[in-house]
Amino acid sequence: MKIFSSHAKWILSGEHTVVRGGKAIAFPLHCYVNSVFSEKSKEFSVNSKVSIIKSIIVSLFETASKFTQIPLKDIRRAFTIKNNIPVKTGLGSSAAISVNIANIFKYHGFGGDLFSLARLLENKFHGKSSGLDVTVVLKNKPIVFENNCITSIIEPTFWPHLILTYSGKKSTTSQCIDTVQRMFLKNEKLANELDVLMNQSSNMCEEALKTANFNQLRDGIILGNEVFHKWGLCNEQLTNHMKDLFLDGAVAAKPIGSGLGGYVVSLWEEKPKRDICLTLEKP
Secondary structure, three states, X not given: OEEEEXXXXXXXXXXXXXXXXXXXXXXXXXXXXXXXXXXXXXXXXXXXXXXXXXXXXXXXXXXXXXXXXXXXXXXXXXXXXXXXXXXXXOOOHHXXXXXXXXXXXXXXXXXXXXXXXHHHHXXXXXXXXXXXXXXXXXXXXXEEEEOOEEEEEOOOOOOOEEEEEEOOOOOOHHHHHHHHHHHHHHOHHHHHXXXXXXXXXXHHHHHHHHHOOHHHHHHHHHHHHHHHHHHOOOOHHHHHHHHHHHHHOOOEEEEOOOOOOOEEEEEEOOOOOOOOEEOOOOO
């Protein structure tokens, strides 16, 4: 048996803007994993034990087959997909399965660009992938991503208390992308200004992690959250969840995915007393 595994991810700053070449900062999240178990078989088959519909996964294999020119009939393996990455929450479940399938075709002889294949597959979920999610999953390290490529690997100089909590509502990435795109049609000046502000948020967060500047990290996260609000991507449930975090003692919080739900990252001066998934820990 051969096992292909990819971890979840989360984004500190740069969502949506990254599609237009802006800077984004993203981290792998190792407590959630998508795995594909591959066993020898007389023919190609897929067994999905995840919430992603089996037909979608088969479609991903078919797309990869056309891209790599490796016929599925030549892959005599039975694939079983298992997943504990919460879907539609901003944790990159689509990127993880896309990277796994790309790696499967690499294993079966594809010698081309793994990133291009994984990004093509993720397009099946969102219409147009920025490439950020599949890149951080492929690299499995904290990254700064800008203009469709990694510009640096992040090596934080301090370890602030950053946690992820679930807002209680799933989010559809395509809906959020459409919301931002409509803003460009209705008010291009404002939309461009918000891209500049989100890029500023990423610059602040990157510099803060390099210089151990807690206050700058706080301000960068706050600015990113303000942009989400101006995009119209913070609904009542998401807003109330962040208010609860502030009441518990968080000093900053923002969505980590496309918005309108999903997970939230929050910054704390001291480790909070709540059930959390730690996201930035010293090795």
